[in-house]
Amino acid sequence: MILPPATLGMLGGGQLGRFFVSAAHEMGYKVWVLDPDPHSPAGQVAERHLAAAYDDYAALDELAQGCAAITTEFENVPADTLDYLAKFLPVRPAAAAVSVCQNRIVEKTFLQDNGLPHGPFAAIRSEADLEAASAGLFPGILKVARFGYDGKGQAVVNSREEALAAFRGFKGEACVLEQKLPLDYEVSVVLARDENGKVACFPVGENQHRKGILDVSIVPARASACTADSAQEIAERIAEKLGYIGTLGVEFFISRGRLVVNEMAPRPHNSGHYTLDACVTDQFEQQVRALCGQPLGEARAHSAAVMVNILGDIWYEEKDGVEHYREPDWSKLYAVPNLKLHLYGKHHARPGRKMGHFTVIGEDSVQVQQAAMAARAAIG
Ligand code: ADP
Numbered sequence: 276m277i278l279p280p281a282t283l284g285m286l287g288g289g290q291l292g293r294f295f296v297s298a299a300h301e302m303g304y305k306v307w308v309l310d311p312d313p314h315s316p317a318g319q320v321a322e323r324h325l326a327a328a329y330d331d332y333a334a335l336d337e338l339a340q341g342c343a344a345i346t347t348e349f350e351n352v353p354a355d356t357l358d359y360l361a362k363f364l365p366v367r368p369a370a371a372a373v374s375v376c377q378n379r380i381v382e383k384t385f386l387q388d389n390g391l392p393h394g395p396f397a398a399i400r401s402e403a404d405l406e407a408a409s410a411g412l413f414p415g416i417l418k419v420a421r422f423g424y425d426g427k428g429q430a431v432v433n434s435r436e437e438a439l440a441a442f443r444g445f446k447g448e449a450c451v452l453e454q455k456l457p458l459d460y461e462v463s464v465v466l467a468r469d470e471n472g473k474v475a476c477f478p479v480g481e482n483q484h485r486k487g488i489l490d491v492s493i494v495p496a497r498a499s500a501c502t503a504d505s506a507q508e509i510a511e512r513i514a515e516k517l518g519y520i521g522t523l524g525v526e527f528f529i530s531r532g533r534l535v536v537n538e539m540a541p542r543p544h545n546s547g548h549y550t551l552d553a554c555v556t557d558q559f560e561q562q563v564r565a566l567c568g569q570p571l572g573e574a575r576a577h578s579a580a581v582m583v584n585i586l587g588d589i590w591y592e593e594k595d596g597v598e599h600y601r602e603p604d605w606s607k608l609y610a611v612p613n614l615k616l617h618l619y620g621k622h623h624a625r626p627g628r629k630m631g632h633f634t635v636i637g638e639d640s641v642q643v644q645q646a647a648m649a650a651r652a653a654i655g
């Protein structure tokens with residue numbers, strides 16, 4: 276077991292890394308962060324910030340020498356980086372698990388090979404693949420296989436012609452073509468798995484998106500107990516098949532009453548932010564525990580919760596036809612006693628950029644939802 280005051284290494288310096296640093300600090304650990312951005316949210320609060328590229332081997336050597344174990348908050352850290360560090364110290368989750376989640380073709384093939392529910396899709400590596408794709412995939416969504424997030428690198432395509440145009444627009448990069456499914460709603464499962472294969476699963480949340488970006492998570496989800504149980508079972512099977520150690524997020528569609536895995540995130544997940552305020556142990560503490568070989572904490576929720584993302588859009592206010600940039604009026608949120616505000620310390624707000632979130636907790640799910648929507652309306 277890795278015990279405090281050991282130093283832990285974090286690859287990636289975004290808000291997920293920042294919450295990991297807070298959790299690790301509370302537990303008595305130190306953290307070094309590697310992220311090329313000199314203003315990275317996690318780098319600001321860590322003991323050390325190595326502002327270097329993920330494939331800067333001098334920086335990786337420094338991390339390996341200064342840290343007791345390594346984890347990540349960013350699924351696009353090169354697998355070679357994780358493999359290289361694993362020669363010197365524990366890296367959790369391992370490169371093999373992370374790389375499955377890095378590429379939508381590999382991810383979908385993994386689901387298919389393991390008999391896990393997924394939507395109809397085709398791997399598109401060339402225009403010929405698109406010509407050969409089943410007509411049943413239209414209308415569909417063409418997604419670049421790598422580096423897409425928050426709906427970026429995706430195009431809705433109603434026909435083969437539109438798909439060809441979109442594929443050219445993505446410069447011929449490898450893609451998956453998915454059938455556009457009718458969605459009843461979306462849910463996710465966040466879980467943690469330790470080195471002995473023991474799993475602690477958080478309650479299932481319902482996720483609502485706006486413009487391809489997570490907007491609101493509602494816990495408990497409105498799914499039936501049976502659907503929620505199967506979502507958790509499927510997520511556990513995924514973690515097991517990946518030999519996963521750490522915190523994992525699995526996104527699901529519920530389409531015509533049927534559960535379908537959408538994608539996996541080899542890290543804590545935005546939809547698991549509610550665990551910070553509504554669960555006995557949160558998803559970041561679990562990440563620290565799994566990384567350090569500690570037993571996992573209890574994942575039970577003690578409250579109903581609604582998490583609302585705060586995007587950079589609300590920093591922009593139009594007055595007399597002129598757009599002004601100003602800090603939102605946070606006092607409106609502090610006025611709500613059962614609301615927890617989290618801001619990520621990002622330098623500059625841009626539309627669509629995740630700047631923070633808030634979670635309203637309480638006993639009654641309907642009241643919590645009403646309070647969360649009222650709070651959101653109050654800050655614009
Ligand atoms: P990202 O990596 O950006 O989160 P996702 O694949 O999760 O990409 O897509 C973002 C959102 O777009 C989903 O949460 C869902 O609302 C919608 N979406 C994605 N794929 C499909 C699909 N095949 N059918 C219907 N809606 C989809």
Ligand code: MG
Binds near residue numbers: 526538
């Ligand atoms: Mg997604």
